[in-house]
Amino acid sequence: MNLTAVNQSDVCQEYWCPGRSVSLSVYVILYVATAAVSLLTMCGNLLVIFSVSHFKQLHTPANILILSLAVSDLLVGVAVMPFHLTLLIESCWISGPAMCSVFNFVNFQATSVSVHTVALIAVDRFLALSSPFFYSEKISPTVICIATLFNWLFSLIYNFILLFVNGNFTDVMCPGVCVSSVDRVSSFIDLLIVFLMPCTLIIILYTHVFVIAKRHATAIRALQVHNRTESSKNRVSDKSERKAAILLGILVIVFLLCLLPYYICSLVIPYSNADLFYVRDVAVIFFLLNSTINPIIYALFNPFFKKSLKLIFTFQVFNKDSSRMNVL
Incomplete structure (x- = not known):
């Protein structure tokens, strides 16, 4: 998450633990919602991790990135959402x-890691469509594993240097405070590395992916001119093209909608005299929900x-050689 330049004395004054300002029923509802969202995030991602790890047919370069x-x-x-949402509820x-x-x-x-992995997924899809022969020969699961490890x-x-080596972060804080304060230069550098550069790459590559997919669909329709089932196949091709366009739109739009508000804040x-911390808190919620x-x-x-989930929920994964089941 991008760092925000913070003045330590202002932080102490603002984050001193206040009393509970909402009714008990609202308080309970907020904690129930926090637990539900956290569990949904954990369960959804655990299902993805198990599916990719267990079924051998899903051991593809693209799915390794999804696993990461x-x-x-x-x-x-597990370690961010419950604590951050609790911080928003308690204002403290x-x-x-140590846990801070x-x-x-x-x-x-x-x-x-999440933002850069989404950028790697964009690179993977671009290479798969723009250079299919190069992709099939050079981009193996081993290559993607190395890229993921890197x-x-x-x-x-990077984060160890940013948080600990340069002295930005300290445990010596006011009671009830857990923040990371840096100067504006470091904050801008972090914004550039973690958000602006990968997001620019994602938008550019997904735009090219959409153009390439549309070009391929047009070429397929042209080859079907003399086919008797041309009209029906064209309808299927058009439907697939629309689905691809919708999916790519969802990928980019949801990603940006979740991250952009926080980075704008x-x-x-740091340059505004207005009290925008409540706006930032709402932006943080959207930021975290991206993981849900x-x-x-993806x-x-x-x-x-979907097929692998069906096998999981029907307990067929406990069968012998279930890892070799057909999920394609």
Whole structure:
């Protein structure tokens, strides 16, 4: 998650633990909603992780990237979402300074890995459509595993330097406070690396993917001119083209809608005299919900994963050699 430049004295004044300002019923509802969203995030991503790991037919380059995305989103559901939503409810950090250090590091690590993995998925889809022969020969599961490992290691080193080496983060804070404060230059660099560059790449590549997919569909229709079943096949082709366009639109739009509000707040708040922290809190909720939505968009809408989920929920995965079952 992008860092926001914060003045320490202002932080202490603003985040001092207030009393509960809502009724008990609202308080309970908020915690029930927090638990439900966190469990949904964990369960959705666990299903994706198990499906890709268990069924050998799903051990493809694209699915390895989906697996990496699910692992990072699972970390959000386990170690970030419950604590951050609790912080929003209580308006106070109640888990102690040690847990604050773990929370911040996992938060930054999971966020950067997730965003960069989505960018790698865009690169994978672009290469698969634009250079199918090169992709089939050069882009193996081993290559994608190496790229995924590099992504995690880069994020690990980058976030360790950002949070601990340069002294931005400290456990010596006011009671009830868990923040990471950096100067505006570091905040902008983080914004550039974690959001602007990967998102620009995602938009450009997915635009090319859409254009290529449309070109392929047009070429297929042209080859069917003398076919007796031309009209019916064209209808199928048109339907597939529309589905591809809709899916690509969902991928990009949902991703940007979830992340963009928070990063806009990160840019605006340090330079604004207005009280925008409540707006930022709402943006954080959308930011976190991206980890809940990702398994639905990238996996559960996929017919292969639907079949694997059916095998899981009917307990057929406990059969002998279930990992070799046909899910395609």
